Amino acid sequence: MSKTVSFLQMKDGTREDYLMLDQSERDHAKGLPARVMTTLARLDESLEGYKVSRLEHSLQSATRAEADGADPEMVVAALVHDIGDELAPYNHAEIASGLLRPYVRPEVTWVVEKHGIFQMYYYAHHLGGNRNARDQFKGHEWYGACHRFCESWDQASFDPDYATKPLAYWEPLVKEIFGRKAHDPRYVKAEAA
Template sequence: MKDGTAEDYALLAELEKPFIAATGERVLAELARHGEATLEGYRITRLEHGLQAATRAERDGADLDWIVGALLHDIGDGLAPQNHDRFSAEVIRPFVRWDVAWVVEHHGIFQMLYYGHHYGWDRNARDRFRDHPCFDACATFCERWDQSSFDPDYDSLPLDHFVPMVREVFARKAYDPAVIREGEVTALTA
């Protein structure tokens, strides 16, 4: 790499444009793969879990970033089950608001409130973030959209409904300060 010229890197940047532009399609393909098998120990697939969370978000009046964040909050589960929350956040971080990425990144520790004690873990581990500006948003995200989205009888919207939303988000300029708005916390619902 150190021997590359400015012309070499200009060529690479040009050649990478189609690949970068197809990020949303690769994310959608990964999400579709989450529908191939039931989530271990549950009566739904990983895809259905994401669809339920996104449907709940939309029905609550959430905006585009929150809906896509809810849909993709577990996108990293297949490759990184032990840190899927951070993995998932890194997938969406360049394209969504700062607070949405923060919530997705931390939802795993916040979810421990519901089950951590059954494993001998600190169910209140999330309290170390009590003073963080996104604490309430993450607690609400987990309560309303994540922990409740394992219901085999829930009437969730189909993936096709969310495809245009995912494409719109991933078509944004990566790390656009007008989108990211670091430090700004938005309401989960209208």
């Protein structure tokens, strides 16, 4: 049986309790790459109506990003950008950016967080919405990166005949990015206090 804390309320926890929990969390975090791969695989049984599954869309987006010469952080962002669709269909972009934030540079998380708004350009006018909602970000230093992400990779990745790399191909990259130490300043700019 695994060790458990002594408290029933967090305010009653001891130093030993929290040291044990900290180690448990660190050990659990080592399994993140495998959980990301499992969650991506589940996208194959996801939202219907498109010519490709959400998994195929994600794989195509990553394949296009890699072919375009995107760096590894942006490629993995293209791979996981819709990973939140299952649990957060109305704010999936925030889920994906939150997943990425501890492991990649701020530009990547901004692009993923805003991609849902930028994608509205392609369809919102058909549903009575504002296709130009992305204009609120004109002048932002990463506007062009998000535009490229959406135009070249995201909106273009619904083709069942596109030569897409399989999920297993991306496993080393997922392990590389999500196997990093969280909030490592070599990759992630420190948050302002």
